[in-house]
Amino acid sequence: MQSKSTDKSADMPVTLTEQFLRGNLFAEACPSREVLKHVTSRWGVLVLVALLTGTHRFSDLRRKIGGVSEKMLAQTLQWLETDGFVLRVSYPVIPPRVEYSLTPLGNEVGLLVRDLADWIEVKLPAILQARTEKSDALQTVPGVVTHRLR
Amino acid sequence: MQSKSTDKSADMPVTLTEQFLRGNLFAEACPSREVLKHVTSRWGVLVLVALLTGTHRFSDLRRKIGGVSEKMLAQTLQWLETDGFVLRVSYPVIPPRVEYSLTPLGNEVGLLVRDLADWIEVKLPAILQARTEKSDALQTVPGVVTHRLR
DNA sequence: CAGGATCCTAAACGATACTG
DNA sequence: CAGTATCGTTTAGGATCCTG
Numbered sequence: 001m002q003s004k005s006t007d008k009s010a011d012m013p014v015t016l017t018e019q020f021l022r023g024n025l026f027a028e029a030c031p032s033r034e035v036l037k038h039v040t041s042r043w044g045v046l047v048l049v050a051l052l053t054g055t056h057r058f059s060d061l062r063r064k065i066g067g068v069s070e071k072m073l074a075q076t077l078q079w080l081e082t083d084g085f086v087l088r089v090s091y092p093v094i095p096p097r098v099e100y101s102l103t104p105l106g107n108e109v110g111l112l113v114r115d116l117a118d119w120i121e122v123k124l125p126a127i128l129q130a131r132t133e134k135s136d137a138l139q140t141v142p143g144v145v146t147h148r149l150r
Numbered sequence: 151m152q153s154k155s156t157d158k159s160a161d162m163p164v165t166l167t168e169q170f171l172r173g174n175l176f177a178e179a180c181p182s183r184e185v186l187k188h189v190t191s192r193w194g195v196l197v198l199v200a201l202l203t204g205t206h207r208f209s210d211l212r213r214k215i216g217g218v219s220e221k222m223l224a225q226t227l228q229w230l231e232t233d234g235f236v237l238r239v240s241y242p243v244i245p246p247r248v249e250y251s252l253t254p255l256g257n258e259v260g261l262l263v264r265d266l267a268d269w270i271e272v273k274l275p276a277i278l279q280a281r282t283e284k285s286d287a288l289q290t291v292p293g294v295v296t297h298r299l300r
Numbered sequence: 301c302a303g304g305a306t307c308c309t310a311a312a313c314g315a316t317a318c319t320g
Numbered sequence: 321c322a323g324t325a326t327c328g329t330t331t332a333g334g335a336t337c338c339t340g
Contacts, residue, residue: 025267027216036270039266057301057302064176066178066179069333070303084277084284090302094301094340105273116190120189121175121182123255126255127185127233128181131232131233207322222314225312245321305338309335310331311333312329314330315328
């Protein structure tokens with residue numbers, strides 16, 4: 001996917017298809033925003049990444065993902081299930097046993113999300129450094145004033 | 151926690167450390183979550199994708215990104231600037247003119263985010279179909295009951 | 301064990317008014 | 321134009337109790 005050549009020109013209109021797709025996303029009523037919201041939600045990202053390593057039970061996920069509440073985990077899983085990313089299999093046994101796994105579709109989006117998460121973790125030192133640099137030294141462009149917000 | 155010998159480089163190979171890094175993300179106090187939150191926020195995604203096409207003024211972004219309020223756009227831009235993804239350049243003219251662009255770091259993360267957004271838009275038909283399929287037909291695994299939630 | 305139901309607080313968000 | 325400040329609303333999110 002995303003077999004784009006090296007496009008890093010300033011304001012390059014890219015392909016027509018992309019223009020349409022992205023223009024679509026910028027539209028307020030674009031249904032993609034709903035899906036994007038589920039995928040990029042606070043716990044959605046972590047659930048997808050966690051499930052990339054295989055099937056998990058509810059309590060497995062709860063334990064693995066630090067800080068998530070039962071309610072939010074259940075809700076997130078339902079979002080992702082409805083979007084066709086997560087497969088929920090309930091075994092009629094006592095005590096109850098429910099297993100969650102990724103669908104092929106979920107695996108794809110999971111990989112993309114993991115790319116993002118990994119990148120952030122790898123670049124975290126640089127990011128944190130950028131923060132502290134901004135704290136004491138300001139950008140100075142000749143003839144241009146860059147005053148801080150906040 | 152091995153391979154900790156001389157890792158003062160901001161660029162780490164994603165191999166064995168991958169496990170450690172991702173485990174880190176699952177930790178509640180992981181600082182990456184903050185950055186992830188900014189990047190995957192409702193408007194953060196759209197701002198990054200928009201800026202991939204080049205420099206924008208505040209009102210350009212406001213117009214381009216449907217539904218965003220002044221307050222949220224300003225706040226999102228500040229988040230991304232603090233994280234070192236967005237460069238803010240203010241020209242001391244009247245009327246005021248402020249230009250936003252991506253830093254090299256921001257360009258990298260922008261591409262990842264765009265990959266995700268594009269994937270969702272491309273796969274949207276399949277996703278929506280998955281939803282309607284779930285509405286009338288239930289998954290049936292032999293010997294397993296998959297009852298719907300909600 | 302897996303979650304639904306309920307209640308509640310904090311945070312996100314939007315609209316408006318105002319300032320340099 | 322590019323924001324900030326303030327306010328009111330909505331939503332996310334957590335805690336607790338309850339059921340199959």
